Amino acid sequence: MLAVEGIEAGYGRTRILHGLTIDVPKGGLIALLGGNGTGKSTCLKVIAGLLKPTSGRVTLDGEDITGLAAEDRPGRGLCLVPQGKEVFGTMSVEENLMMGGFHRRRDKAGLAEDLEGVYTRFPRLRERRRVSAGMLSGGERQMLSIGRALMSRPSMLLLDEPSAALAPKVVEEIAEAILGLRELGLSLLLVEQNVGMALEIADHLHVIRGGRIAFSRAVDGGVAPDELRSFYLSGGHDDEA
Amino acid sequence: MDLFLQYLANGIVIGSAYVLVAIGLTLIFGILGVVNFAHGEFYMLGAYAGVLTVTLLGLPLIAALVVVIAFSAVLGVLAESLLHRALRERDMTSSIIASFGLAVALQNAALLTIGPRPMLLQTDLSMLAVEFGPVFLPLPRFLIPVAMVVLVGLLFGVLRYTWTGRSLRAMAQHRTVARLCGVRVERVAMVTFMVGAGLAGVSGFLMSSVLMVTPIIGNMIVLKAFTVVILGGMGDIMGAAVAGLLLGVVETMTSAYLTNGLRDIIGFVIVIAVLLFRPQGLFGKSVERS
Ligand SMILES: Nc1ncnc2c1ncn2[C@@H]1O[C@H](COP(=O)(O)OP(=O)(O)OP(=O)(O)O)[C@@H](O)[C@H]1O
Ligand SMILES: [Mg+2]
Numbered sequence: 083m084l085a086v087e088g089i090e091a092g093y094g095r096t097r098i099l100h101g102l103t104i105d106v107p108k109g110g111l112i113a114l115l116g117g118n119g120t121g122k123s124t125c126l127k128v129i130a131g132l133l134k135p136t137s138g139r140v141t142l143d144g145e146d147i148t149g150l151a152a153e154d155r156p157g158r159g160l161c162l163v164p165q166g167k168e169v170f171g172t173m174s175v176e177e178n179l180m181m182g183g184f185h186r187r188r189d190k191a192g193l194a195e196d197l198e199g200v201y202t203r204f205p206r207l208r209e210r211r212r213v214s215a216g217m218l219s220g221g222e223r224q225m226l227s228i229g230r231a232l233m234s235r236p237s238m239l240l241l242d243e244p245s246a247a248l249a250p251k252v253v254e255e256i257a258e259a260i261l262g263l264r265e266l267g268l269s270l271l272l273v274e275q276n277v278g279m280a281l282e283i284a285d286h287l288h289v290i291r292g293g294r295i296a297f298s299r300a301v302d303g304g305v306a307p308d309e310l311r312s313f314y315l316s317g318g319h320d321d322e323a
Numbered sequence: 324m325d326l327f328l329q330y331l332a333n334g335i336v337i338g339s340a341y342v343l344v345a346i347g348l349t350l351i352f353g354i355l356g357v358v359n360f361a362h363g364e365f366y367m368l369g370a371y372a373g374v375l376t377v378t379l380l381g382l383p384l385i386a387a388l389v390v391v392i393a394f395s396a397v398l399g400v401l402a403e404s405l406l407h408r409a410l411r412e413r414d415m416t417s418s419i420i421a422s423f424g425l426a427v428a429l430q431n432a433a434l435l436t437i438g439p440r441p442m443l444l445q446t447d448l449s450m451l452a453v454e455f456g457p458v459f460l461p462l463p464r465f466l467i468p469v470a471m472v473v474l475v476g477l478l479f480g481v482l483r484y485t486w487t488g489r490s491l492r493a494m495a496q497h498r499t500v501a502r503l504c505g506v507r508v509e510r511v512a513m514v515t516f517m518v519g520a521g522l523a524g525v526s527g528f529l530m531s532s533v534l535m536v537t538p539i540i541g542n543m544i545v546l547k548a549f550t551v552v553i554l555g556g557m558g559d560i561m562g563a564a565v566a567g568l569l570l571g572v573v574e575t576m577t578s579a580y581l582t583n584g585l586r587d588i589i590g591f592v593i594v595i596a597v598l599l600f601r602p603q604g605l606f607g608k609s610v611e612r613s
Contacts, residue, residue: 130503156505164503170496173489181493185505187486234504 083108083269084129084160084238089138091128098124100293101138104271106238111260111270113284115277120290122273123165126240129271130162131155142238157185159237163244165273167223169230171216175207178215178226182233193233200229203262221252228259238269245276257283325457330579331572332458336533338571339471343526344544345551345563346475347519353558354495354515356415357407360422362523362548363541364429369395369524370531370540371437374444384446388528395524399516408512426541433538441535449532463532470529474522475564482560487514495558543587550590554597556604566605 084106092098098121106112116122127133129140131152139148142160150158170178179200183193201208204225210218215226224244231239241260245253257279264270264283274280280287281301289297344366351359372394376387406425410417444463451462482488493501494511502508527536527544534540551570555562570590578586597605 132499132502152502153505153507156503162503164500168497168500170493170500172496173492177489181489181501181504181506184486184490184493230504 085141087139089128089135091133091135102294106269106271108269111264111284113280113287114273116290121293123242126162126242156234161231161234161236162240163227163231165242167227169215169223169226172214174212175215176211179229179233182230196233200232204229221248240271242273245279328458330575334572334575336464336467338568339468340526340530341547341551341571342471342564342567343522345548345567346560347522348548349552349558349563350515351519354491355512357418361425363545364426365520365523366527366544367541370527370536373528374442374531374536391524391528392521395520396517399520400513403512403516430538441537443535444532467529550594553594554605556606562604562606
């Protein structure tokens with residue numbers, strides 16, 4: 083589905099990613115873990131087209147999209163839910179969702195259908211459809227930004243720390259929602275700091291360190307291998323992989 | 324009392340012209356983060372486009388209005404695509420200096436091609452007038468607030484109910500998320516400049532039968548418009564509409580009851596006071612920028 087090969091990228095003179103490679107198979111749920119400032123968001127920005135890599139390529143369904151503008155990627159089924167639960171604060175919840183469908187705005191019937199789908203998935207958003215998005219709680223904002231992404235009818239969804247700064251109960255809800263997306267047949271790349279949540283829902287884990295994937299492992303039956311937990315938490319043993 | 328009402332009406336007329344200029348300015352700032360010092364020249368060139376269409380080509384007013392709108396829109400698109408597009412990723416000072424340069428260039432271009440002689444639009448409409456009790460307004464003046472209400476209403480409708488309008492608001496709020504939704508910055512920038520320049524041009528044309536048109540009329544109007552934008556809250560359209568009318572009325576009253584010499588100063592005094600005590604503008608919140 084999505085293949086990221088040997089990406090090098092950074093800001094100005096600072097290199098952040100040094101040859102990062104990730105593969106997301108069709109229908110897969112891949113988690114990308116790593117500490118603060120290790121380049122997880124940078125990686126998603128490259129995939130979403132917000133940041134041009136200095137080398138390496140990004141392919142979607144075998145097609146090279148490295149040079150494709152960020153604005154054109156939702157139309158290809160690739161959508162990023164950025165970090166920070168970003169919403170259009172002074173627009174209503176429903177307007178926020180509709181904006182997610184901007185690239186297929188001529189498809190009125192399809193948009194109405196998908197709006198209904200999002201409301202069914204997140205009933206809280208239906209209740210608050212006329213409210214300004216800026217008034218929502220953190221959990222609701224996260225649901226809204228995921229819902230907005232769904233309105234673009236993605237086949238490949240990138241999620242940047244959807245569980246950050248949320249109460250455990252809400253994290254549980256978001257995790258359920260992500261599993262629900264998987265049942266839709268979506269392929270997912272999930273960036274998380276919440277290792278527990280990632281272990282619960284992902285089928286494959288990558289740990290990023292020093293700008294590349296330092297450790298990868300399949301998650302068997304949803305149970306966390308202890309070695310991973312200790313590897314991740316210890317913060318040591320660099321470049322083991 | 325009768326005189327007061329007449330002054331009020333005069334203030335609303337001039338205030339409506341400010342509103343039309345200021346709304347474009349506040350849109351361009353709120354959506355693109357560009358401080359457009361050349362906005363007064365959009366007004367000035369719109370005025371000339373209208374006056375010359377009527378006097379040289381002898382076309383009717385409504386045709387002149389179409390010419391003004393088309394000409395101003397093209398001007399806005401050119402300013403965006405030739406100047407501001409290249410500066411978009413730079414910091415704000417670049418676009419400020421560039422727009423200042425554009426203002427000087429356009430002013431001198433007008434001076435060279437059209438000359439310094441003041442012009443006033445005189446048409447058959449000037450013979451007609453509207454009377455409400457003690458208030459008397461020549462038709463060309465009466466049409467200014469009417470046009471303002473129609474255009475502002477239209478703009479609100481577009482912003483609220485069309486995809487283009489939504490994409491403009493989305494871009495004003497959060498550029499990155501808007502891009503991730505598939506909104507093209509270039510397209511939004513073009514539409515914004517088109518609308519902003521169009522409104523300013525129409526304002527210039529409407530005012531050309533009230534005040535003399537010369538190549539330098541943009542200087543004062545852009546300062547007035549900045550006053551309005553700051554009073555209304557940077558990027559806030561409704562705020563600009565209210566503040567524009569307010570400035571027009573306050574100026575007229577100042578000149579009527581105090582002295583005409585204070586007319587052009589009073590607004591700046593108010594704006595300095597507002598910047599000191601209420602920097603978010605008179606009416607509170609401004610459009611968030613990311
Ligand atoms: N726009 C930017 N300009 C310059 N440096 C940046 C920019 N964004 C991020 N960085 C730097 O790049 C590095 C990686 O940032 P990134 O946001 O990718 O980290 P992250 O893994 O997502 O961290 P977190 O878990 O805190 O979100 C950090 O050192 C950060 O300071
Ligand atoms: Mg991050």
